[in-house]
Amino acid sequence: MNKLKPVLYLLFSILILSCQPTDDNKKQPVAASAPEEIIVDCNYTFAEAIEGTKAPRSVTEQLELIDVEYYSMDGKIHRGQILTNKKLVADIKTAFEFILKEKFPVEQVIPVVKYNWNDELSMQANNTYSFCYRNVSYSRHAYGMAIDINPFLNPLRWKKEYSYRKDQPANATYNPEIPGTFSPNHPVVLKFKELGFRWGRNFKRNHDDHHFEK
Numbered sequence: 001m002n003k004l005k006p007v008l009y010l011l012f013s014i015l016i017l018s019c020q021p022t023d024d025n026k027k028q029p030v031a032a033s034a035p036e037e038i039i040v041d042c043n044y045t046f047a048e049a050i051e052g053t054k055a056p057r058s059v060t061e062q063l064e065l066i067d068v069e070y071y072s073m074d075g076k077i078h079r080g081q082i083l084t085n086k087k088l089v090a091d092i093k094t095a096f097e098f099i100l101k102e103k104f105p106v107e108q109v110i111p112v113v114k115y116n117w118n119d120e121l122s123m124q125a126n127n128t129y130s131f132c133y134r135n136v137s138y139s140r141h142a143y144g145m146a147i148d149i150n151p152f153l154n155p156l157r158w159k160k161e162y163s164y165r166k167d168q169p170a171n172a173t174y175n176p177e178i179p180g181t182f183s184p185n186h187p188v189v190l191k192f193k194e195l196g197f198r199w200g201r202n203f204k205r206n207h208d209d210h211h212f213e214k
Contacts, residue, residue: 071106091195108125
């Protein structure tokens, strides 16, 4: 019997060790989900973003090129750029943080240099932008003090007494049921008003729904 004790002890030890969890059997931590991939719509330098503009240096020196992120019409996060007046930078960043949080769809955000400074082409592409040196006597865009958002979905519509003028952009139809379209109590509209912007819906001669200015 005494001779069997060492053997029994050995078998008992092997049994205990076999029941202990190995490193391979330990519960592995669950990997965190990968961050959502961001689609880059444009990546201009400042020099590229103002190339070809007819604006004098006194105007371009007031401008700044900023990155913004937003959900586009494909339901994915995109990154675009806004060339705007330095005075509006903080407000536009705040507005787009809100737009991203609300998942308000924005088609694209690309400086108008892509469209050779042609506002009509930019609007037809439903492009969101701020600075465009045009109509300097009255347009706040000429100094980057305005921003147009989803202009094809939120077209400029002339009031009845000015019906001889053409709405812009051509062939656009206002339908507030379509995502990306503004209405008077829309959260994004209210956010811009909170930030001190004037909404184009309230202009005297037309309803310029895509336009916010300071």
